Amino acid sequence: MAKLNVNGAVREHDAEPDTPLLWVLREQLGLTGSKYGCGVAQCGACTVHIDGTPVRSCVMPVSAVQPASKVVTIEGLSRDGSHPLQKAWLALDVPQCGYCQSGMIMAAAALLKAKPRPSDADIDEAMTNICRCGTYNRVRAAIKQAAGMPAARSASAHEVIHIERRTT
Numbered sequence: 001m002a003k004l005n006v007n008g009a010v011r012e013h014d015a016e017p018d019t020p021l022l023w024v025l026r027e028q029l030g031l032t033g034s035k036y037g038c039g040v041a042q043c044g045a046c047t048v049h050i051d052g053t054p055v056r057s058c059v060m061p062v063s064a065v066q067p068a069s070k071v072v073t074i075e076g077l078s079r080d081g082s083h084p085l086q087k088a089w090l091a092l093d094v095p096q097c098g099y100c101q102s103g104m105i106m107a108a109a110a111l112l113k114a115k116p117r118p119s120d121a122d123i124d125e126a127m128t129n130i131c132r133c134g135t136y137n138r139v140r141a142a143i144k145q146a147a148g149m150p151a152a153r154s155a156s157a158h159e160v161i162h163i164e165r166r167t168t
C-alpha cells in the first residue's frame, strides 16, 4: 500500500502509480469535493493544494506526490466551513450549480495565502478556473470580501462599465 498525507492524516491506497491523484482522492479516499471537469488541466474543478500550492489533480500522477507532501482538499480547508473564503462564498451566495466551486475556493485560498490583499490583476492571474454558470463576478467579490476589502472595489473596470451601461 502507498501512503498519502491528506488533510492532516496519513491515508493508504493501492492505486496504480500513474493514476491521477483526483481519482485516488475521490474513489479510494472518499473525498468527493474535488470534481472532474475536463481531465486535461484546463478547468480547475479538481484543484487541491500540495504543500500549499494549487495543483490540478486530474493530471497529477499519484506517484508524483511524495508521502511527506501535504495534500489539502476542500474537505480539509477548515474543520467546520469557517475559512474566510467559505464564509464569504455563503454570504454572497456565489455558487450556481456548484460544480466548479470547490476548485474555485481552493485556487482562491492559495491566492490569499500568497497575497492577502489581491488586486483585480492578481485575481485574474490566479483564478484561471472555468465556471460554466458564469459566477466570475461573485467569485471576485467573495475573494475581496474574504480579504477584508471593500466589495465595491470588487468589480473590474469592464464589469463597472457593463453595470453603468445597464443602469443608464
Ligand code: FES
Pocket (backbone or CB within 6 Å): 035, 036, 037, 038, 039, 040, 041, 042, 043, 044, 045, 046, 047, 056, 057, 058, 059
Ligand atoms: S478536471 Fe482537472 S483541470 Fe479540469
Ligand code: FES
Pocket (backbone or CB within 6 Å): 095, 096, 097, 098, 099, 100, 101, 130, 131, 132, 133, 134, 135
Ligand atoms: S457554479 Fe456551475 S460551473 Fe461554476
